[in-house]
Amino acid sequence: MTILAALNRHYDRLLAEGAAPPFGFSTEGIGFCLVLNRDGTLSRPPDDLRGTDKKRPPTPMPVPASFKRPGVTPRAFFLWDNTKFVLGLGKDKASGGIAAYPAHLAAFREKHEAALGQSNDPGLQALLCFLRSWNPDSFSDQGWDTDILDQNIIFALDEDYPGQFLHERPTAQEIWRRELAATASDKQMCLVTGEQAPAARLHPAIKGVWGAQSSGASLVSFNLDAFTSYAKEQGGNAPVSEAASFGYGTALNALLAKGSDNRVQVGDASVAFWADASGIAAAREAEALAGAALAPRFADEDDDIPTDAQEARKVRDALEKLAKGMPVERASVTVDPGTRFYILGLAPNAARLSVRFWQETTLGNFASALRWHWSDLRLDPPAWKGEPRLQALLYQTAVQDKAENIPPLLGGELMRAVLNPNCRYPRTLLSAVLQRIRADGDIRPARAAIVKAWLARDARIAAPEKHETPEKEELYVSLDREETNPAYRLGRLFAVLESIQYRALGSVNASIRDRYFGAASATPSAVFPLLLRGSNHHLSVLRKKPETKRLAGWFEGQVGEIMDGLATTLPRHFGLEDQGRFVVGYYHQRSERSSKTAEEAGHQGQED
C-alpha cells in the first residue's frame, strides 16, 4: 500500500473511533467563545475555554476546516477565526500594544454576509448582527482581558450555551457543506482511492515534524515551476481527491501531534508509526508495544527512571516472546503477530517534507528485526543498561553530542537498517563514529557497541549460513583471544601498551592513547614500532621496582601472546572496517583489564 493510501485508511479508523473530525472540519486550538443574544449583543464577557495549567493551552475542538492563507489578501475562516479577523484587533509584536487589522475584519464580515445573508437561522443572524455592530475602537471600553487577543474565537447563542456552538447548528453545517461542494474543482482520478473526485489544489499542511516550519509543511506540494509538468497547476500534478488529502493530512497530523504516542525522533527524521488491525483495541496495543520498543526507557538522556525501564522491559519481554513465535495467548499480549504495521520517516526540506523511509511490515517481523538489531549491539561489558533507543546511537556520531550535529540523512538510513535485518547499517554510521573517536579520543562503550554492531551485521550478511539466529551471534561480543584478525589484535595490543604506560608512569599529560590512537588504528606499521620501543622503557621502569616486578613479567606475557598471532610485518594501512575492529579489540582488552584489577591479574599471571 502506498503512503497516502495507508494514512487514509488510518484516518478512516480514527473517524470510526471518533478521534478525528469528519471531512470539511479540522481540529483547532480555540481560546475563547463569544456568547451572543439574538440581537447580536454579547450576553456576557468572552468565555475563556483554555486549559487551567500554567501555559493556558487553547482547547482543541473540531471546527469548519482551516486552510492555508498564502499571500497578503486576508481570507477568513467560517464561523471562527483569530481576533484579527473576528474583532479586527491583534497584539502588536513590536510594542506589545494593540494593533488594528481593518482589512482582516472586513474580510471576515464580507465572508459571513455572503454566506449567511440568506439564512434565517436565529444563531447565524445573531452573528451577522454582531459583526455589523462591532466597532474595534470600543474594545478598551468593554473591560475584557487582553489575553483574548490573537486567540481563536468561536461563537455560541446564549439560549444554547453551554451545549452547542454556532458552527454546530444544523443550518450552519448545511451551509458549510454547500460551500465545500461549490469550491470543488474538476473531477480527476484520485491516486489514493482510484475514484473520480474533485482534486485537491493545495494539500494540507503537516505540523509537528521536527525542524519544519511551525505552521506546517507540505508532503505534497508544487511550490516551484520546475516541479510541474504538462502545464498542470499545483495539485493537478498529483490528482488526489479533496477527501483523501484531507484524510491523510488529518491522520498524519494526529500521529505527529505533540505528546502523541505514535511518534519518535530518529536523527533528523520524525518517525510516525501505526498499526492497521481490524480491532481498534488490538491496533492501539500494537502501537504501544512498538512505541516502547522504538524509544525504550528514558525520555531524554537521563539514564535512571526506573518505572520507564521496568515498563520497557515488560514490553521487550512481550516482543521477544512474539519474535520467538510463541503462541499469542502465552505472549501475554493480545496482539496478533500478523498485525500490519506502518512506519513513516519524514524530514523537512525547504518548506516541504521529504519521505526518508517508508516501511510496511507485520508486528512479528518488526519484533524479529528489533531482536536482530539489539543482538547486533550486544557487547560485553554492556554499553547500555537496557536496549538503547535509536537516538542514543545517533548522539554518538554528533559533534559535542548535540542533536543538531547529527549528520543529516543518517537517522533515516539507520532506521531503515534497523527495520531490515538483512540490510547493512549505513557506512556513514561507522565512519562518523570512528571520526568522533579520532577527534575527541573518547572510546565510550556506546561507540564501541555501534562499531561492533556494524561489523557483526556486515559479517552476518557476508556469510548468512554461519549466523542463523541472533542467539548464535557471538562475533565480537566479548574479548576473543582466538581472533587472529590483525586489526583486532593490534587494538588489543594498543590497550595493553597503554596499560603498561599507566602502571609505569601513572597519569601523564598525554598518554599514548591521546597521542597515537588515531594513527595506530589507521597506519599501524608507522606507529607500533615506536610504541613497542617506548613500552620497553616502561617495562624496565616496572621491573626495577620490587612490587611491580611480577606485573612486568605478566605484561610481557600478554604482549607476547598477542604478538604471536600477528604476522611479522605490520599492515601499512587499515580501511574503515579494520579501524572498527581495532576499536572493538581495544575496548575488549581494556574492559578485560578494568574487570579485574591489574594486581590480581599480576598474581594470576604468576600462578598460570
Next chain:
Amino acid sequence: MPFGVKLRVRGDFACFTRPEMKVERVSYDVLTPSAARGILEAVHWKPAITWVVDRIHVLKPIQFMSIRRNEVASKVPVAKVKQAMKAGHVTDLYTRADQDRQQRAATLLRDVDYIIEAHFEMTDRAGPDDNPAKHMDIFNRRAAAGQCFQQPCFGSREFPASFELWTGPVPAHSLPTEQADKDLGWMLLDMDHHGDPGGHRCDDRCVPLFFRAQLLGGVLRVPDRQSGEVRS
C-alpha cells in the same frame, strides 16, 4: 505473442518517481511500464512501431535509500525560447543553476534487476517497407550487440540501465515473501497523447493513465491500455 521480446535490465540505482511525491521524490517500488517502454525505445524505435509492455519480472529484493541532490527551481520559459528563435541567437536563453538552486531529497531504489517482457505493434504510420519481422530482427540484433540510440536509464538520467537481450527462461526471483506478493497502489501506465498510442506530442491536454499495480510471485502484469482496468 508472435513478436514478443525479453530484455534484462540492471542498475545500481533507480528512481521511478511517484506523481504524488514528485517534488521530494519517492520512487515506485518497481520499474513502471512507461519507464520500461522508454528503455525499449532507447534500443529501437521507429514511428512505424509502438512498444507494449506485457510483464515486468522483479528479480532482486526491493531496497530503498535516500539522497539529496541540487536541482534547479525554474524552467526556461517558452516565451524566451520563442524570442530566441525569432532573434536567431541564444544569448538570452539560459538558466544559472548556481543562482537558481533547489535542494531536493529523493528516496530511490538500490540494486535493481528486471526482465521486461514486451511486444510491439505496427502503427498507421508504417510504410510499405515496414513489416513486423524486419523490426523484430532489428531490435534483436541491436539489443544483442548492446546498441542504443541513447543510454537507457532508470527514471532519471543519473541512473543508467545496462541491458541484455534475454532469450532463456526467466530466472527465479530472490524477493522475500512479503515482497513477492504486494499491492503497489495506483501506478502510472503511460500518458495518453490524445488517443495516439505512438504519439510523443506533449501538451496540457495529455492525460495520465493509471492502473492498479500488483506484484504476484515477483511479476507485475501490465494491463492493456484499452482494458477496463486502466483509469485516467
